[in-house]
Amino acid sequence: MKRSILFISGFLLAALLNGQDNKWLLDKPGAWRFENHLTDKSYKLRNATLSAADNAAFKSNMAVLAEWFRQNHPMLNNPVGYDIRTIANRMWGDYTTRAEAEYGIPATLDFLFEIFDSEGGKWTIEPPQYGILVNSITGGRQGLYFTPESIVEDGSRYDLSRTEDVRNALERLWQYFPVSLFRESPCPGVDIYAANTGATEQIVVYNPERPPYWLPVTLQELADASLAYYSLFQKVEIDRMVLDQLKSEIADLSAEELAAPAYFGHDSHFVLRANGRGQGLQIMRFNPEYWDRSLPPSAIQFMSFWNPVLSDEEMEEQLRRAGYPNYPQLFVNRVKWDEISKLINK
Numbered sequence: 450m451k452r453s454i455l456f457i458s459g460f461l462l463a464a465l466l467n468g469q470d471n472k473w474l475l476d477k478p479g480a481w482r483f484e485n486h487l488t489d490k491s492y493k494l495r496n497a498t499l500s501a502a503d504n505a506a507f508k509s510n511m512a513v514l515a516e517w518f519r520q521n522h523p524m525l526n527n528p529v530g531y532d533i534r535t536i537a538n539r540m541w542g543d544y545t546t547r548a549e550a551e552y553g554i555p556a557t558l559d560f561l562f563e564i565f566d567s568e569g570g571k572w573t574i575e576p577p578q579y580g581i582l583v584n585s586i587t588g589g590r591q592g593l594y595f596t597p598e599s600i601v602e603d604g605s606r607y608d609l610s611r612t613e614d615v616r617n618a619l620e621r622l623w624q625y626f627p628v629s630l631f632r633e634s635p636c637p638g639v640d641i642y643a644a645n646t647g648a649t650e651q652i653v654v655y656n657p658e659r660p661p662y663w664l665p666v667t668l669q670e671l672a673d674a675s676l677a678y679y680s681l682f683q684k685v686e687i688d689r690m691v692l693d694q695l696k697s698e699i700a701d702l703s704a705e706e707l708a709a710p711a712y713f714g715h716d717s718h719f720v721l722r723a724n725g726r727g728q729g730l731q732i733m734r735f736n737p738e739y740w741d742r743s744l745p746p747s748a749i750q751f752m753s754f755w756n757p758v759l760s761d762e763e764m765e766e767q768l769r770r771a772g773y774p775n776y777p778q779l780f781v782n783r784v785k786w787d788e789i790s791k792l793i794n795k
Contacts, residue, residue: 472567473773479528479565483515483535487556497547499554499746507554507747510794511537511583514749515558517792523783525560530773532571534561540585548620550735552742553584553750562776577776581754586735587626588651588753594625594671594713594723594732606682618678625666625674627713627730638790641756645730650756652786656793659741662751663733668725669707671732672699675721695720741795748794756781 489505491498515535519525525533536559559580564572582589597619607615629642629651642651655662679695682688698718699707702725709725711732718724723732740750759767759778767775 473530474565474567475530475773477530477565479530479532479563481519481525481528481533481535483512483519484537485512485515486536486538487511488539494547503554503745503747506745507556508537510747510749511556511558514583514792518558518560521785521788522780524776524780531562531564531576531776534563535559536561540582548586548624550586550624550737552737552740552746553748554746555582555584555586557582560780564773577773579777579780581752583749584751585753586751588628588653592626593623594627595622595675597622606684606688608684611681615678615681618674618681621674622678624734625671625711625732626734628663628733629730636787636790638793639786644756644758650758652754652756654752654754654786654789654793655739656741656750656795658795659750660738661736662739664736665710666732666734667707668702668709668711668723671711671723672702672707672721679720691720744794749792750794752789752793754781754784754789 485508487504487508489501489508491501492504515537519535525535536557538557538559540555540557557580559578561576561578562572563576566572587593602609602612629645629648632641632643632650634640638655638657640653640655642653644650653662675695676692676699679688679692683692698715698721701718706725710727711723711725712727712729713723713732714729715722715724741748744750757775757778759775764775764778
């Protein structure tokens, strides 16, 4: 359930290399290659099992998706200035469990732009790259609402007979995540969420004939989930203090605010880090009813993209300073979203 993804711009490394008077061969023809690191064997989870057939089918589906991009995206079907390395990889969160709202097998599809240099080599260590998330319920851009400290299961903080309760309470909190403000839907099956300050746009590709993929969360729901979790930790004084603080924070909230949609952040509360006043990013959870469960878990039903939202001036500055274009931005600029939406399995 712990979701994270690393998108590396490579700006610092580029500056270092440019400082050594290295030149990029931006006109040299390149090649495309694909690496599929997904499993085709059965995988046992704490509360589910992914069969070998499902995993093999998903591995095949991701290969088909990668091939579609190779054939239909100009930066992949005719790479110039770089070799394009495409990698499919798994992204089960903690590798032990699958939440109620998770059905489709999640994975990443990354495109690495291995730029050629004048010394006869190319940039292969953390080069500029772009990544797509497949069947990731949070969309991967904002992270989770709740990320607890590491808990040592030695019985010092909670009764070990309640281990399953702790796990369930934790997974309940892990279903929540903040979402940026909806901006537009340029075509059916594509939604764009506005970039925050210093962040990127989030682009969700989905089946518009299905129920909404994200659902609002009330502040009361978030408060109840927090109480269920922190009430299990009562052996240590600091944990008892945290629970008391949480109860006082909830008592400070009016009935109207508790019934309102939850938004991330609060001026003075630090346990229940949310408000019902519409301030900040709205907290959502994935709708289990979105999935078409008549399709196998190997089906691609939900995808997330990101957009750096760089201006023409920023793109020109990148080229001048680093000596090569901002490839992630170029990648997004050349995506035909009405074609991408057709890739969702129905």
